[in-house]
Amino acid sequence: MARANIARRQGDDFQARLFWLYASYLLDQHSPMARVAYETGPKSFDDILIEYQSHAAPPDHEGKPIFRRHIQCKWHTTGGSFGYADLIDPAFINAQSSSLLQRAHQAQSTHAPDGSGCRFELKTNWRIHPTDPLIELVRKESDAIDQDRLFDGTTDRSRMGQVRKLWRDHLAIDEQALASVTRTLSIAETSESLTELRARLDERFAGVGMKRVPTNRTSFFYDDLILKLLAQGRAKFDRDSFRAMCLQEGLLQQPDHSLPSLTIGIRSFMHPIDNLEDRCERMLNLVPYFDGRYIRNPADWEHRILPDIRAFITSAANSADLLRLILDAHASLAFAIGSILNVKSGRRVQIEQRTAGRRFWSTDDTPSDTSWPNFLFDERPRNQNSLEIAVAVSLTHDVSGAVRTFIEQQLPQVRTLLHCQPETGPSQLLVRSGRHAWQLAEALVQRLHAIRTTSHPIEHVHLFVAGPNAFTFFLGQHQQVLGATSLYEWDFDNQRGGGYSPSLSIL
Helix, strand or coil: CHHHHHHHHHHHHHHHHHHHHHHHHHHCCCCCEEEEEECCCCCCCCCEEEEECHHHCCECCCCCEEEEEEEEEECCCCCCEECHHHHHCHHHHCCCCCCHHHHHHHHHHHHCCCCCEEEEEEEECCEECCCCCHHHHECCCCCEECHHHHCCCCCCCCHHHHHHHHHHHHHCCCHHHHHHHHHHEEEEECCCCHHHHHHHHHHHHHHHCECCCCCCCCCCCHHHHHHHHHHCCCCEEEHHHHHHHHHHCCCECCCCCCCCEEEEEEECCCCCCCCHHHCCCEEEECHHHEECCEECCCCHHHHHHHHHHHHHHHHHHCCCCEEEEEEECCHHHHHHHHHHCCCCCCCEEEEEECCCCCEEECCCCCCCCCCCCCEEEEEEECCCCCCEEEEEEECCCCCHHHHHHHHHHHCCCCCEEEEEEECCCCCCCCCCCHHHHHHHHHHHHHHHHHHHHHCCCCCEEEEEEECCHHHHHHHHCCHHHHCCEEEEEECCCCCCCCCEEEEEEEC
16 A cells, blocks of 8 residues: 555656646746646546747647647656557556547537647656557657558558547547547656756756755655645646745745847757757757658758748847756757857857756856766878868777778769777767867867868868767867868668768858
8 A cells, every 4th residue: 555655646746846847838938838737637648738929839740729738647656658558448547438539529529629729638657568559649749649640541450440449439439529529538658757857947947046955865845845836725726826836835035047048949850859948938940840850851951940940049049148958859950059159159058958868058157076987089181182170080989990981882083081089989978068078179279270280271170070969069169270161970770871961051
């Protein structure tokens, strides 16, 4: 019984922390959220309600606005998996008679009869089983059900036909009605532990000026506070009432920094779990330009993606002195963003790094340490008459061989291959902090400057980076010193013949 009570309490804590995460956006003037409520909404989708301002409602997977999100939390103390058949089993949601799918149907019929405007979201730390058809249906860029794949025109005997038939028969509806149900349903997997969610709240509270709880304390008073507010009938908040409650409860304080901050996100591929919209005040979605990690039209790098990034970053930089940058993006884009927010931009920048956890790196986040690995530079002459140089950076893994092959085949005009590798060899955990990444970027810039001034002029740099995006961003901040720079992306999935392909050129 004690173990069951602990599990129930931890599930309540997960729900409470998600509430505070969303509700804190009500203190952010740039947030599109209008109202956030706890334990409000249709049955089985009543843990958290989010309402958006009508003019700023986010689009769904078909581009239609989502005005309300009804979230049901399903948190477990141990790992597990589920599939499409579990959605018709009442036991999956600890119910006696009604299944999650039946609850979704009831909610959709009442709140979104035309199948739009609402999202009914299951958020769980269990995984969809890797062999279950459901994994093919949940679109990772939106957590929505892929309508084209579900209603693919096949018979009931097909893989997707079996899903449709089971769900349709369970609800006793036709396929048109099933389409309305599944269009508003989403399944969001999360890998965050309670500890990680608390760390994210600490980060969020710092940005909006809410009282932070020291990480060395076992208790987290916010978990209990929302339950007490609920008992008082105070669990629905708009911007004004939430601020008033925070003032009354003593939850507001000045942020740790004196600069107005803005958390922004840029996405060029989908992270399988992390939903940047939940963590960013402004988002730039570049995913439509790509097929997975691969550019659909190579010309878009220069003609569409770079202008989009420049406009987005410039607007953000004009809104805040401190930018907190979250990237699910190619290394080339990290460099491009750095070139826009260069060392003369007058803006402080913190960039999220997911290596060994999730934290924001900056140039001054830790004291410098003499034990940190430094670069070893190896110059290989090739064409003495050229003014172009190739730079291979091997921080996370050795790319020298692949870069050498590429320049032999594609860049024969390159004069020198400069290989930059840490003295201890590459490793995923080699770069220790933002300051370390910045120092490594500075060392590379100084080396190129020395080559340019003491040896041979350089008119063009060809850059190949295997390293954290924070390093590439800091290197991009020195693009004016580097001069004309072309970047290249690696074929991670070996779907385009392997090797490198050109991406951006920044002149």
